[in-house]
Amino acid sequence: EHNDAIDFSNRGMTLEDEINKSNTYYLNNGIAVIHKKPTPIQIVSVDYPKRSAARINEAYFRRSSTTDYNGVYKGRYIDFDAKETKNRTSFPLKNFHKHQVEHMRQCLKQQGICFAVIKFVNDQSVFVLKATTLIDYWDNQDSGGRKSIPRKVIEETGFLVPYRINPLLPYLRAVDSIID
Amino acid sequence: EHNDAIDFSNRGMTLEDEINKSNTYYLNNGIAVIHKKPTPIQIVSVDYPKRSAARINEAYFRRSSTTDYNGVYKGRYIDFDAKETKNRTSFPLKNFHKHQVEHMRQCLKQQGICFAVIKFVNDQSVFVLKATTLIDYWDNQDSGGRKSIPRKVIEETGFLVPYRINPLLPYLRAVDSIID
Numbered sequence A, B: 001e002h003n004d005a006i007d008f009s010n011r012g013m014t015l016e017d018e019i020n021k022s023n024t025y026y027l028n029n030g031i032a033v034i035h036k037k038p039t040p041i042q043i044v045s046v047d048y049p050k051r052s053a054a055r056i057n058e059a060y061f062r063r064s065s066t067t068d069y070n071g072v073y074k075g076r077y078i079d080f081d082a083k084e085t086k087n088r089t090s091f092p093l094k095n096f097h098k099h100q101v102e103h104m105r106q107c108l109k110q111q112g113i114c115f116a117v118i119k120f121v122n123d124q125s126v127f128v129l130k131a132t133t134l135i136d137y138w139d140n141q142d143s144g145g146r147k148s149i150p151r152k153v154i155e156e157t158g159f160l161v162p163y164r165i166n167p168l169l170p171y172l173r174a175v176d177s178i179i180d
């Protein structure tokens, strides 16, 4: 019971919750402006009642053609997606959609800073992995390459993001390493 | 009738349609990666039928806390909103929400390139106006300043964006002037 009391307050949070919380810290402290994009929705039917707000009666989730997060940090364009995996030894590439990878490729071409934030939920370790590494593995799938990135590769080429109090996930430190 | 045939194909398009079309051109030609963010929706109730897609049964539109467009161009973070007005002689500041202006202020602090694309629908003229000018007028409202930006000021301090074939609205040329 004493252990429960000092438990991480982030227990039960999704990686996106953790990143959103960190982004709020970065925003409130004037460090970066990074937001999660709203989920794209296809609206089929809307009612406009006279004295109240428009009500959507039928709509469907659409797949995004970009990544979930973007914004600005030190004048640089930041673009990334957050992915959790229950795998222990590798990150399955099927966690990404083709459109997301193409979007990262396009942003890199414009000198954007692109990466993935990957969380191994098994041991709660979080890494920032450069989009270039992700794209290398992605492209190699077609020529008989493996369908996942070994955790070892993520540890060696990526940047571990240790949990802190504020921001909860200081992932922009890893971004500093990418920018330099 | 002959005149109709050579009419602008953009007749009847909203400013957002025109910008989206231009962004597609910029994307397909490797010039910039700029997307409109999805409309934020508050979802209240969803059905998960067995053999078909999740169906949203009740949802409401939320007001965005950011601008509508962002992306990357020449390594720079681009952030803007598109606004139409039927006014002829000025642009009413009430077209902006407080949150949008605060968002622009935050992005400017991170050295983002922030502006508004303003269309006077009366004569179909489109201008890029720097966020700094917009913010000056916005802040002056509280100290007895006017509630709109005179068109003359927009003409003199902003950049006219003439319609072209491709891209329909070459607004990034104006952005070049802001960057330089």
Ligand SMILES: [Mg+2]
Pocket (backbone or CB within 6 Å): A068, A081, A082, A083
């Ligand atoms: Mg995601």
Ligand SMILES: [Mg+2]
Pocket (backbone or CB within 6 Å): B068, B081, B082, B083
């Ligand atoms: Mg707008």
